[in-house]
Amino acid sequence: NTNPILSDGTKISDLIDLEKHEVKMRTLSDPELYALEMKKIFAKTWVFLGHETEIPNKGDFIVRDMGSDSVIVARSSDEQIHVSLNVCPHRGMKIATVDGGNAAAHVCIYHGWTFRPNGDFIAAPMEKECMHGKMRTKAELGLHKARVSIYGGLIFATWNIDGPSFExxxxxxxxxxxxxxxxxxxxxxVLGPPQRFIIRANWKTACEQSASDGFHTLTLHRWLGEVGPYAKKPDAEGKGGDLSPEMYGVEVWTEHGHTMRCIELDRKIQRLTGRDPSSMSAEEKLTLLPPPGITREMVPELLKRFSPEQLHVMSWRPPQVGNFFPNGLFEFIYLPQPDGTVLGAMALHAYIPKGPDKLEFVNWILAEKDTPPEIKARMLRQSIQLLGTSGMVEQDDSDTWPHMTLAAKGAMSEDITLKYQALYEDDAKPADWPGPGYVGEGFTKDDTQWQWWKYWHALMTA
Ligand code: FES
Ligand code: FE
Structure with missing residues (x-):
């Protein structure tokens, strides 16, 4: 796209070089670009907001952000979930000023206009006397409503009413x-309300990493192999845990910037059982090492729900880390325990943009409803230890983002480029891989993060 997008004449092609696979650092700090992203990305695409179990009862609501807009996510009297702009259509006051609760009606504290959980206008005080009959119809005075889709209990919404379906x-x-x-x-x-904390960083520093960057694990999270859950006793040469085997597997990227890292399980099964997993059936492997949050007793349900191809991937190289474009990250991690068993941790993050150099990190911890309570409790504790506000892994990650954001404001460094040239060959999709999408096999590379930027580019130039 050769049209200027910023007032100083900067074009999108000045910021992202599709041939060289490079992005100018200025992209991580520019306030004008940030404002454009809110319109062209967060107001156009589907955005993750929360989980339906956060609002189980009629009238329950939570207040969340769709990009730069606050929204009320509420369950109405017919049990449906609605997402409405948290702005009073009278004079623009914020309607719900708390994080959540239960309300049969939402009353604006300024002049008292009142709305149903589905966003419909109910009434205003002294309506007839004050409005002199010049009021618009009630149907015109409701809250601005988003289009909602519930997927696996996850609540997504978009302002793009006529845009692509969630599917x-x-x-x-x-x-x-x-x-x-x-x-x-x-x-x-959800196992409790989400943890939330503010980081002084541009939202894209967190989100491009969330598009399945595996490489940083070797260095930034090196402690995982030295003293953490992947550590092993030093060998004869005094070398400790080696994280590099965790970097092998399959990386998947799809058209709309969603990506995942599918990490090989065979070594874990071999270590657990002492047997060669290569000749085992999917059922046998899933029973020996069920996915995070699934117990052996729950495996027959998986066998009924999924195709043989999906079961093959689930028992061989399941997605363990990945993203929902634009700002969601998920983790379904197999965590080795000191007693030799494996525990799962399941978390979902949203990185909410709060300005060009500020984001809110929101962390949900999840389990299957059917998971036994004692396992849920262990999963919750393990997830908090590793993945949340006080967690050890993502404190490493969130140390880097503010430095990158600050650097992107430097007179010299704003022209430095982020480089994404470690790419799989075009024909890297393994012949025996049964799943769809673009697939690379081997040591973790940059394709997934680059694909994230390509969809960012597609939306910014749309
Ligand atoms: Fe909400 Fe006036 S701004 S009632
Ligand atoms: Fe990380």
């Missing part, structure tokens, strides 16, 4: 995401 937006990623989010009839639940 279109997921595209080929759905084949894989179903094996994570739609595993049981009972479905999932």
């Amino acid at each position: 279109d937006f997921l595209g080929d990623a759905k084949w894989y995401f179903d094996t994570l989010w739609c595993r049981t009839t009972a479905g999932m639940e």
Whole structure:
């Protein structure tokens, strides 16, 4: 696109070089670009807002952000979930000024206009006397409503009323995401409200990393192999844990910027059982090492729900880390325990943009409703230890983002480029890989993060 997008004449082609696979650092700090992203990305695409089990009862609501707009996510009297702009159509006051609660009606504290959980206008005080009959019809005075889609209990919404369906937006990623989010009839639940904390960083520093950057694990999270859950006793040469085997597997990217890293399980099964897993059936492997949050007793349900191809991927190289474009990250991690067993941790993050150099990190911890309570408790504790506000892994990650954001404001460094040239060959999709999408096999590379930027580019130039 050769049209200027910023007032100083900067074009999108000045910021992202599609031939060289490079992005100018200025992209991580520019306030004008940030404002454009809110309109062209967050107001156009589907955005993740929360989980339906956060609002189980009629009238329950939570207040969340769709890009730069606050929204009320509420369950109405007919049990449906609605998403409405949290702005009073009278004079623009914020309607819900708390994080959540239960309300049969939302009353604006300024002049008292009142709305149903579905956003419809109910009434205003002294309506007839004050409005002199010049009021618009009630149907015109409701809150601005978003289009909502519930997927595996996850609440997504978009302002793009006539845009692509949620199914279109997921595209080929759905084949894989179903094996994570739609595993049981009972479905999932959140284990408490999400943890939230502010980081002084541009939202894209967190989100491009979330598009399945595996390489940084070797250095930034090196402690995982030295003293953490992947550590092993030093060998004869005094060398400790080696994280590099965790970097092998399959990386998947799809049309709309969704990506995932599918990490090989065979070594874990071999270590657990002492047997060669290569000749085992999917059923046998899933029973020996069930996915995070699934117990052996729950495996027959997986066998009924999924195709042989999906079961093969789930038992061989399941997606363990990945993203929902634009700002969601999920983790379904197999965590080795000191006693030799494996525990799962399941978390979902949203990186909410709060300005060009500020984001809110929101962390939900999840389990299947059918998971036994004692396992849920262990999963919750393990997830908090590793993945949340006080967690050890993502404190490493969130150390880097502010430095990158600050550097992007430097007179010299704003022209430095982010480089994404470690790419798989075009024909890297393994012949025996049964799933859809673009697939690279081997040591973790840059394709997934580059694909994230390509969809960012597509939306910014749309
Ligand atoms: Fe809400 Fe006036 S601004 S009632
Ligand atoms: Fe990380």
